[in-house]
Amino acid sequence: MTERNGMRYAIVGLVTLLLVGLLTFIASRSAQAPTEVAESAQLESLANLDGQALSRRQLEIQTWQTAEGAKVLFVEARQLPMFDLRLTFAAGSSQDNGVPGLAALTNGMLNEGVPGKDVTAIAEGFESLGAQFGNGAFRDMAIASLRSLSAKEQREPALKLFEQVIGQPTFPEDSLARIKNQLLAGFEYQKQNPGKLAGLQLFERLYGNHPYAHPSEGTEQSVPAISTAQLRAFHQQAYAAGNVVIALVGDLSRSEAEAMASEVSAALPKGPALAKIAQPEMPKPGLSHIEFPSQQTHLMIAQLGIDRREPDYAALTLGNQILGGGGFGTRLMEEVREKRGLTYGVYSGFSAMQARGPFMINLQTRAELSAGTLKLVQDLLSDYLASGPTQKELDDAKREMAGSFPLSTASNADIVGQLGAMGFYDLPLTYLEDFMAQVQSLSVEQVKTAMAKHLDPQALVIVTAGPTVAQKDLPPPTDKPAAPPAGIPEH
Structure with a gap:
């Protein structure tokens, strides 16, 4: 028997064994079918949720x-x-x-x-x-x-x-x-x-x-x-x-x-808690540039945000979800990437800490379009603070947050992280339930008021990093924008 024929017979034998195993598996699963059907009857179809929040592990803290x-x-x-x-x-x-x-x-x-x-x-x-x-x-x-x-x-x-x-x-x-x-x-x-x-x-x-x-x-x-x-x-x-x-x-x-x-x-060593750090002073707004030989320019736009015990935390989280915190479908992503193809991604977020953490918007774009992109982002922020979200944006963001919220306690590791943060920032034991209830109860006007209270388009600290090149006009918005910048993001 030649080596080729030997290989062919070996493959045929292997396939035969796999088929026999598959038939045996199907037969065994058929025998278990009544049990499986009974158990599956207890499962909840996503289609039947009708926009309601998924169930979350109830924690007895x-x-x-x-x-x-x-x-x-x-x-x-x-x-x-x-x-x-x-x-x-x-x-x-x-x-x-x-x-x-x-x-x-x-x-x-x-x-x-x-x-x-x-x-x-x-x-x-x-x-x-x-x-x-x-x-x-x-x-x-x-x-x-x-x-x-x-x-x-x-x-x-x-x-x-x-x-x-x-x-x-x-x-x-x-x-x-x-x-x-x-x-x-x-x-x-x-x-x-x-x-x-x-x-x-x-x-x-x-x-x-x-x-x-x-x-x-x-x-x-x-x-x-x-x-x-x-x-x-x-x-x-x-x-x-x-x-x-x-x-x-x-x-x-x-x-x-x-x-x-x-x-x-x-x-552990014996000793008391360290004193909490003081709040920062307001920084001087304006733009600074770092010259760097690259094809793209990094844009970082920020101002002082909130500390972790800020009463408006839920409203700001929801408001930012609409602006640029929720990935695709946010205002920033829709206008900067989807309609104009200026970036792979643009994101915004509050980093709430013991003292006031930063609110930041960051992205990178083609160097020759950096000035126009920066102005576009600033205008989008100003417009959002002035007009607030639409009712549809609010409803969609609430639904998205409700859908992802169960992941916050999906595993023991998730839970221990939540407990650590709750203890460290002196949050109430009912924080998780309170937070989602607050989010779901918020109105368009409440979100608009909170965002406008804590963010000021005139107080932005802006840092750009990239080459100094001649600037071009931005392409007009379209349903079929030009391709995003060549190459993967640099950070």
């Missing part, structure tokens, strides 16, 4: 405080034999105290060493238990998280290792040098990214001397000088039990959750 002063939020979830634990510290870059990068380095070094274990031993310890450690630092906060099986034989050793990592980091010098080099390499890369350069300058202009002005990761001037002594001092102060919110979700009883929270709290 329990809360208490540990002896050391840590705030705890807990949701019992027995569906899976595991738990998610997240610690949210007021230890972001806004607490750097004039040393940009200190918060990020401290957080990044947590799992680099503990007494008796180096970074490899720590990683292997979590892996051998099927557990996952996570961490991160941002402007407002720093987080450390643990996901593990809830069975006692996995839970207890995973928790012990986690407590060492958050409570007893040794900040080894060799790891510090390695992470510094990684950050410095990142700073060099940023110099080749016009979008990143524009973002850095935008925050400097928006916030001036405020702690939000500098990037969370620090700067190439500040990072090299940070010492292990500074890391230890920052950890002792900012990672104190009184400065943390403990969020816990999973296959645990209340007594088990209390014991875990107490154990974690006791493992």
